[in-house]
Amino acid sequence: MPHTAREAHYVYIVRCANDTLYTGYARNVQQRVATHNAGKGGHYTRAHLPVTLLAMWTFATKREALQEEYRIKQLTRKQKLQLIACALPFEG
Numbered sequence: 001m002p003h004t005a006r007e008a009h010y011v012y013i014v015r016c017a018n019d020t021l022y023t024g025y026a027r028n029v030q031q032r033v034a035t036h037n038a039g040k041g042g043h044y045t046r047a048h049l050p051v052t053l054l055a056m057w058t059f060a061t062k063r064e065a066l067q068e069e070y071r072i073k074q075l076t077r078k079q080k081l082q083l084i085a086c087a088l089p090f091e092g
Helices: 029-037 062-073 077-086
Strands: 009-015 021-026 052-059
Touching (some): 029 052, 052 077
Antiparallel strands (some): 009 052
16 A cells, blocks of 8 residues: 555655665655755764755565665665665655
8 A cells, every 4th residue: 555645754865966776764755855955964964965866665664664664774776776776766
């Protein structure tokens, strides 16, 4: 069953200006990406602006999302790029 925006939790991957990949958790991904690009996001992204959203995944609970965020952060860059390639397209 699809989650409403109000109850959904997201994991996302952005590409930073230096071509690195950053994985994060958010309740509102578009707002979080805007926060990153305003220089008010994570310490890492502040130093590597702008960021571009590459992929995001939806979860029913915060716990599930944070577990997936951790799992993705353990992947190599090559594995993350493969995961992104398999992600369903989204409208940004």
